[in-house]
Amino acid sequence: MTGSAEAAVRAALDRVRDPEILRPITELGMVRDVRVDAEGRATVSILLTIAGCPAARRIEADTLEAAQSAPGVSSAEVVVGVMSPAERKAFVERVRGDRGARPQQFGPDSLTRVIAVTSGKGGVGKSSLTAGLAVALAQQGLSVGLVDADVFGFSIPGILGLSREGRTEQPTRLDDMILPPVAHGVKTVSIGMFLGDADPRTTAVSWRGPMLHRTIEQFLRDVWFGDLDVLLLDLPPGTGDIAISVGQLLPQAEVLVVTTPQEAAADVAVRSALVARQTGQRVIGVVENMAGLVQPDGSVVDVFGSGGGRLVAQRLSDDEHGEVPLLGSVPLSPAFREGGDRGEPAVLATPEDPAAAEVIRIARAIVGQGRSLAGRSLGIAPR
Numbered sequence: 021m022t023g024s025a026e027a028a029v030r031a032a033l034d035r036v037r038d039p040e041i042l043r044p045i046t047e048l049g050m051v052r053d054v055r056v057d058a059e060g061r062a063t064v065s066i067l068l069t070i071a072g073c074p075a076a077r078r079i080e081a082d083t084l085e086a087a088q089s090a091p092g093v094s095s096a097e098v099v100v101g102v103m104s105p106a107e108r109k110a111f112v113e114r115v116r117g118d119r120g121a122r123p124q125q126f127g128p129d130s131l132t133r134v135i136a137v138t139s140g141k142g143g144v145g146k147s148s149l150t151a152g153l154a155v156a157l158a159q160q161g162l163s164v165g166l167v168d169a170d171v172f173g174f175s176i177p178g179i180l181g182l183s184r185e186g187r188t189e190q191p192t193r194l195d196d197m198i199l200p201p202v203a204h205g206v207k208t209v210s211i212g213m214f215l216g217d218a219d220p221r222t223t224a225v226s227w228r229g230p231m232l233h234r235t236i237e238q239f240l241r242d243v244w245f246g247d248l249d250v251l252l253l254d255l256p257p258g259t260g261d262i263a264i265s266v267g268q269l270l271p272q273a274e275v276l277v278v279t280t281p282q283e284a285a286a287d288v289a290v291r292s293a294l295v296a297r298q299t300g301q302r303v304i305g306v307v308e309n310m311a312g313l314v315q316p317d318g319s320v321v322d323v324f325g326s327g328g329g330r331l332v333a334q335r336l337s338d339d340e341h342g343e344v345p346l347l348g349s350v351p352l353s354p355a356f357r358e359g360g361d362r363g364e365p366a367v368l369a370t371p372e373d374p375a376a377a378e379v380i381r382i383a384r385a386i387v388g389q390g391r392s393l394a395g396r397s398l399g400i401a402p403r
């Protein structure tokens with residue numbers, strides 16, 4: 021009887037996932053012991069990676085709930101312990117799998133689609149769109165990572181609810197492995213998470229090129245993302261050092277250009293795409309943001325004019341690179357802005373909002389495009 025109840029508890033624990041690694045705690049070696057006595061009282065001993073790990077409460081609560089739900093269990097208790105250094109080392113090796121020795125997770129052979137989101141000007145809603153697309157892709161069942169490489173305006177932690185009252189959630193460090201916080205299903209890392217105790221609302225990052233390059237390199241090497249379907253990068257606006265570093269580090273990345281409907285902004289948006297092309301990246305489309313604001317009477321006010329997105333797409337399309345599509349036009353929307361301000365992206369909080377619905381549609385279109393093979397070795401040798 022107790023044997024079968026213990027097996028039932030273990031089976032229930034298979035459903036408890038580590039919120040940072042998104043794999044079952046049973047598979048990660050985090051369950052030390054399961055006992056069920058003759059009265060059906062279950063005691064589950066679990067091991068956390070480090071004392072006070074940010075995910076501790078959630079793992080403990082989910083473990084308790086799973087144990088209580090198992091057939092043959094009348095009540096349950098969870099005993100929490102901490103891994104010894106040797107256990108933690110084994111844990112890190114288990115998580116990394118055979119990738120431990122690789123210098124970079126997203127090299128040319130990686131199966132992950134890497135999409136860098138760029139814009140010519142600042143303030144066009146690039147970060148809001150990147151975060152919205154990431155959450156929408158995760159909602160569609162994909163495994164998604166997001167690197168906020170916008171050093172001067174890192175806003176992703178705030179938009180995704182990882183930054184509250186000046187405190188930004190920190191990644192967990194396990195030896196030399198960095199586990200990114202997960203927000204709304206998206207593994208997220210931002211320069212804003214590496215400022216120590218500094219308040220990101222009042223802290224400016226003024227790093228020179230080499231430091232920025234090393235930071236992006238470290239994100240791609242030491243931050244453990246696991247097997248991702250898509251990695252999105254929120255680049256700073258313009259054509260600066262980071263865009264060039266990303267081009268060098270991720271030549272197989274695809275590029276999404278964000279612009280406003282303002283035709284006068286087209287030149288600078290086109291330039292940011294051309295820099296990406298120079299490093300071998302492929303532009304997969306243009307997204308127009310801040311398009312017409314729908315009034316209560318149904319009329320539309322084109323606050324930023326119209327036609328900018330189409331113009332940028334046309335200017336990037338040519339015989340050599342093929343047609344660059346305008347993937348969508350996201351209207352101005354108070355709900356979309358408020359969602360970002362609250363840390364609850366509108367694609368989750370108000371998916372019926374026209375801007376949120378358009379972002380969800382664009383995410384589907386991106387998935388529908390499939391993965392580009394540009395810059396990849398196909399492993400076929402010419403005869």
Ligand SMILES: Nc1ncnc2c1ncn2[C@@H]1O[C@H](COP(=O)(O)OP(=O)(O)OP(=O)(O)O)[C@@H](O)[C@H]1O
Nearest residue numbers: 142143144145146147148173310351352353357360
């Ligand atoms: N479609 C939209 N409707 C209403 N507000 C929007 C929309 N898109 C973005 N915003 C708002 O515009 C502001 C700028 O957006 P965001 O920070 O995403 O821009 P950005 O291009 O990433 O800027 P930067 O790169 O300069 O940091 C934010 O307050 C955001 O909430």
